[in-house]
Amino acid sequence: MFLDGARLLEPAPIYHDNGALAYPLRVLVSTSLWHGVLPLWDHWTDGGAPLCSLVVALPLSPIVLVLSAFGIYRPTTFLVELVTLHVLALLGMYRWLCDLADEWAALLGATAYALSAIMLVQAPINLESVASQAMFPWYALGLRQSLRGERRGAAKVAVSLWIMFTTGYLGLNLFALEILTAYVVVDHLVIEHRRLEPGRRRRGLWYAGLGWLLFGGIMNPALLETWRTFGVDLGAIRQVPLDPFVGSAWPESIFTVFWPNQISPFLEDVDGGHVFPLYAGTVVGVLVLAALSSLASTWGTARARRIVVLVAFAVPVFFATLTAAWGGHLFVAVLPLYGKVRFHCWGFTVVVFFATTIAALGMTDLRARGGASGWLLATTGVVVAGCFLLQRGIANVGTLAGYPQVYVLPAVALAASRRLRLAWPRRAAVLVALTIVEIALVARQIPSLREGVPPRLAAVTRRGADELAVNETMKTDGFPAPPNERTPPVPINQQYFTKVPTIVGYSTNIHPTVLRLQFDPRLWDLLGRLFYAADASGMPIVDRDADVTVRELVPDRVVAVVRSAEPSQLTWSSPFSAAWRLSVDDVSQEAVANAFGFTSFALPAGSHVIELRYRPPGLAASAILSACSVLVTLALALGGPRDQIGR
Numbered sequence: 100m101f102l103d104g105a106r107l108l109e110p111a112p113i114y115h116d117n118g119a120l121a122y123p124l125r126v127l128v129s130t131s132l133w134h135g136v137l138p139l140w141d142h143w144t145d146g147g148a149p150l151c152s153l154v155v156a157l158p159l160s161p162i163v164l165v166l167s168a169f170g171i172y173r174p175t176t177f178l179v180e181l182v183t184l185h186v187l188a189l190l191g192m193y194r195w196l197c198d199l200a201d202e203w204a205a206l207l208g209a210t211a212y213a214l215s216a217i218m219l220v221q222a223p224i225n226l227e228s229v230a231s232q233a234m235f236p237w238y239a240l241g242l243r244q245s246l247r248g249e250r251r252g253a254a255k256v257a258v259s260l261w262i263m264f265t266t267g268y269l270g271l272n273l274f275a276l277e278i279l280t281a282y283v284v285v286d287h288l289v290i291e292h293r294r295l296e297p298g299r300r301r302r303g304l305w306y307a308g309l310g311w312l313l314f315g316g317i318m319n320p321a322l323l324e325t326w327r328t329f330g331v332d333l334g335a336i337r338q339v340p341l342d343p344f345v346g347s348a349w350p351e352s353i354f355t356v357f358w359p360n361q362i363s364p365f366l367e368d369v370d371g372g373h374v375f376p377l378y379a380g381t382v383v384g385v386l387v388l389a390a391l392s393s394l395a396s397t398w399g400t401a402r403a404r405r406i407v408v409l410v411a412f413a414v415p416v417f418f419a420t421l422t423a424a425w426g427g428h429l430f431v432a433v434l435p436l437y438g439k440v441r442f443h444c445w446g447f448t449v450v451v452f453f454a455t456t457i458a459a460l461g462m463t464d465l466r467a468r469g470g471a472s473g474w475l476l477a478t479t480g481v482v483v484a485g486c487f488l489l490q491r492g493i494a495n496v497g498t499l500a501g502y503p504q505v506y507v508l509p510a511v512a513l514a515a516s517r518r519l520r521l522a523w524p525r526r527a528a529v530l531v532a533l534t535i536v537e538i539a540l541v542a543r544q545i546p547s548l549r550e551g552v553p554p555r556l557a558a559v560t561r562r563g564a565d566e567l568a569v570n571e572t573m574k575t576d577g578f579p580a581p582p583n584e585r586t587p588p589v590p591i592n593q594q595y596f597t598k599v600p601t602i603v604g605y606s607t608n609i610h611p612t613v614l615r616l617q618f619d620p621r622l623w624d625l626l627g628r629l630f631y632a633a634d635a636s637g638m639p640i641v642d643r644d645a646d647v648t649v650r651e652l653v654p655d656r657v658v659a660v661v662r663s664a665e666p667s668q669l670t671w672s673s674p675f676s677a678a679w680r681l682s683v684d685d686v687s688q689e690a691v692a693n694a695f696g697f698t699s700f701a702l703p704a705g706s707h708v709i710e711l712r713y714r715p716p717g718l719a720a721s722a723i724l725s726a727c728s729v730l731v732t733l734a735l736a737l738g739g740p741r742d743q744i745g746r
Contacts, residue, residue: 105222115224160265188233195236203527231267248299254736256310316728390461413453612696
């Protein structure tokens, strides 16, 4: 169902950022690893940038490393990664909800969450968003267990953060972690804190901090590289557009809890707004209403307090994802990282997490109370909302013109099960089956990916991607000897496969040195060649050029032969970094940053072999710390008694 609903079984299953960035980068990383090259630098867009930072940290991704062990990435490998993330989302949500509700409610919520419209929409176009969403329940569960004094919680926190920041989407991670951390802490203080003995409270704080410390240890190479390159300016890391609300959602999106509105995620109105889908199955929408309707009769219970806390976070998060006119700039002040990331409607993934959690609690409450009145009330509300949508023309129903009848099905199924006197597990199984069948029928109506798609979002066909990946391996020592000249932008889906250095390209990982020059008319002169002789100001000398033959250009090394009739100041048009170690004719030599921030060094007359190796300071110590942190995390995860959910 996931593969079909996300259109991953079609001949061209890889779109948008997956085709332009995610898949090519995975081919680059896996190819490098298979040829014994440590992939630490990306030469192929905008003059170069670190390949192992908080923006792009694929060389540290546990999922990418495991799959790369089976060979260089192919489209099928990429689909396996997507399915793996889907399964992690399913299992993580199930374990999270088992901690709050009965197992049938957890199964329903997990199924709906892993097949939610926002995940099906993002899977073929943005794997990073799927990875982040898949880790939300694991992080929340790990933090809750840590605060209870359970040491396995620290392992879950570390691993979930590890996957989020190596495979996920940085902007979404920063926003989601602010919200989820605050939610779990508040929920713990309201529900569980007083029940714990003082010793467990202290252990809880220790384990929660330990999880983050282990994550920092695992990710320390990327954290150090980020600090060395970007400092602590998150705006520089993500290159926030002038308006952080670009791509945000409209309030009408709230109705998509019950209805997948068929609006393409690429079609926005003149104000940059979207009506993005919150749909995760009708039953989820109904159960959310049922949970809210139960508050009056269950007020004062732990379940009611838990629902109130969830709603208290879900509502502000929903408004925080809206356009500036609705979300307002209040959230920039409330959330420290809010204005520092490229922010848009993908924050709805957090709303879907809260909605499915509320739905599971609502289902548990219906079980306790019999559920007839709550179901009828909730189903009536759904039908009224659906008719309102149809009347307003918000949704293009297409072949689902019988939509109100579809949404009566939950009430009919419940009534039939009561008439047949089915026990609760079987009644719950009917609801789970109904959700699966409904999503299967509706999945094809979820936003079309082919409407309003800009040229760069064209799909990578299976055959085309296979051919490009094969070309990647048919090279001397794994990589070709490129020309000294950079080319104008090549087709975006080929820039990493061809290994032709390009002057511009689609990448969020633009080095600040190049970012400062992106609107400078001299940019092409400065980046047009890999090596050139320059004057004291750093500008290329037009009437004198060195004869350059590039022998090797790989993610951790550059080798070139330079012939010059007279001494010159040679520039390598890549941002200067102390991590690049220069040698000329096997003799170490110092390089400096020129006036534009590129790498410059003196070169005597004659023919010389230039080699630059990328070795960040303390790389060996960083690798040892990362490996030790992984071992400690595994020891915490595997050692000691299993937690209640594990049993």
